[in-house]
Amino acid sequence: MAVxxxxxxxTSVADLDRIRAVANRVAATLREGHQVxxxxxxxxxxxxQLVTWVRDAHADCDTREYDAVVSTGEQVTTGLLALALxxxxxxxxxxxxxxxxxxxxxxxxxxxxTAIETAELRRGLESGAVQVVAGFQGRSADNRVTTLGRxxxxxxxxxxxxxxRAERCDIYTDVDGVYTSDPRIVAxxxxxxxxxxxxxxxxxxxxxxxxxxxxxELAMKHNVRLQVLSSFNDEPGTLVVDEDEIVEQELVSGxxxxxxxxxxxxxxxxxxxxxxxxxxxxxSDAEVNVxxxxxxxxxxxxxxxxxxxxxxxxxxAAVAVVEVHKGELGYAALVPDPxxxxxxxxGVGMRSHAGVAKTMFETMAAKGINIQVISTSEIKIxxxxxxxxxxxxxxxxxxxxxxxxA
Ligand code: ADP
Ligand code: ASP
Ligand code: MG
Numbered sequence: 001m002a003v004x005x006x007x008x009x010x011t012s013v014a015d016l017d018r019i020r021a022v023a024n025r026v027a028a029t030l031r032e033g034h035q036v037x038x039x040x041x042x043x044x045x046x047x048x049q050l051v052t053w054v055r056d057a058h059a060d061c062d063t064r065e066y067d068a069v070v071s072t073g074e075q076v077t078t079g080l081l082a083l084a085l086x087x088x089x090x091x092x093x094x095x096x097x098x099x100x101x102x103x104x105x106x107x108x109x110x111x112x113x114t115a116i117e118t119a120e121l122r123r124g125l126e127s128g129a130v131q132v133v134a135g136f137q138g139r140s141a142d143n144r145v146t147t148l149g150r151x152x153x154x155x156x157x158x159x160x161x162x163x164x165r166a167e168r169c170d171i172y173t174d175v176d177g178v179y180t181s182d183p184r185i186v187a188x189x190x191x192x193x194x195x196x197x198x199x200x201x202x203x204x205x206x207x208x209x210x211x212x213x214x215x216x217e218l219a220m221k222h223n224v225r226l227q228v229l230s231s232f233n234d235e236p237g238t239l240v241v242d243e244d245e246i247v248e249q250e251l252v253s254g255x256x257x258x259x260x261x262x263x264x265x266x267x268x269x270x271x272x273x274x275x276x277x278x279x280x281x282x283x284s285d286a287e288v289n290v291x292x293x294x295x296x297x298x299x300x301x302x303x304x305x306x307x308x309x310x311x312x313x314x315x316x317a318a319v320a321v322v323e324v325h326k327g328e329l330g331y332a333a334l335v336p337d338p339x340x341x342x343x344x345x346x347g348v349g350m351r352s353h354a355g356v357a358k359t360m361f362e363t364m365a366a367k368g369i370n371i372q373v374i375s376t377s378e379i380k381i382x383x384x385x386x387x388x389x390x391x392x393x394x395x396x397x398x399x400x401x402x403x404x405x406a
Pocket of ligand 3: 009151154209210211212
């Protein structure tokens with residue numbers, strides 16, 4: 001009998017009525033003759049509340065205690081869903097990360113799953129009982145509770161599907177699939193029937209939060225058949241597939257945005273060999289990830305402006321690191337700017353077609369939007385623009401690439 005893993009996000013388990021609706025969905029899948037393992041998130045808003053309490057309790061907290069608190073939202077929903085299933089006469093039990101266990105490394109707040117013990121789960125599944133597993137959490141080698149990073153229940157679901165060799169991993173959320181752009185911002189966004197792993201990976205890492213980036217990575221690595229669909233209706237969802245399963249490939253499949261960006265410009269940096277290493281070396285030592293970089297050509301051969309981006313949460317740390325090294329770097333001024341957004345167009349069709357970048361730049365120009373930094377890879381182009389233009393840029397690009405729904 002095939003195992004199906006079903007994951008329900010925060011809005012899908014936001015209250016008891018919705019949890020009852022989830023139980024009905026699980027019951028229907030059982031009736032189709034499947035064994036069902038369910039992964040749940042905390043009720044919508046609960047994890048945010050827990051994070052706020054931790055931050056209010058201690059400005060620079062022990063991350064092990066952060067995880068002890070922030071992981072608790074999922075404990076409530078696993079138990080409530082098991083009870084809702086029992087109410088339908090279906091045997092079910094809840095599992096916390098440490099009980100299985102789901103082993104992780106010790107990187108609290110962003111732990112990685114290293115192994116999942118499935119023997120007892122399998123026994124439970126084979127007895128016909130639904131196994132309800134808490135998303136987002138695990139156990140470190142020194143027996144502490146860990147969390148996988150915000151939105152991490154998707155990772156639990158895919159990792160569990162891989163460990164159980166499940167037939168499919170269905171991610172139920174508040175939209176009925178992966179759209180060409182965030183449907184909350186681009187009203188004309190279209191639902192995709194299928195998207196390649198590679199494109200989904202880029203879309204997730206460039207801001208489309210419908211799936212966690214690492215869940216897509218894992219699905220790709222372990223060949224997990226991944227589907228995104230709505231827990232509120234029965235519309236067909238989006239399947240994440242290999243490239244050869246897509247017959248007609250669009251030039252551009254998706255347009256994303258990420259507000260989690262901040263820009264730092266160093267004015268008049270000496271234009272000499274080694275300067276980039278002396279800026280980005282210390283940032284990397286401080287575990288600050290630098291994303292986009294642009295260095296202007298120096299007119300006099302002596303000094304140049306250098307701009308780079310970091311995650312918004314790293315801005316303070318990045319500024320501090322660069323300021324500590326001001327003496328040796330010898331720049332004239334440091335200008336931080338958190339009011340930026342990264343807009344990206346993604347599509348495997350770009351590999352074989354020219355002109356995608358041209359359309360992007362012309363569209364921005366036509367709307368009078370200044371492009372501050374550009375970066376490209378084989379299947380994506382990203383531009384950094386002022387945050388106030390996010391909606392305008394997304395909608396204009398969506399039309400320009402012919403993605404608008406009728
Ligand atoms: P869950 O709580 O179920 O995990 P999330 O809020 O993490 O749900 O993800 C779903 C949200 O992702 C949607 O409500 C939607 O606004 C957003 N989203 C962003 N980009 C896309 C996209 N390209 N396609 C679908 N949803 C997207
Ligand atoms: N509850 C966690 C969060 O809000 C995990 C998840 O929802 O995927 O980040
Ligand atoms: Mg999510």
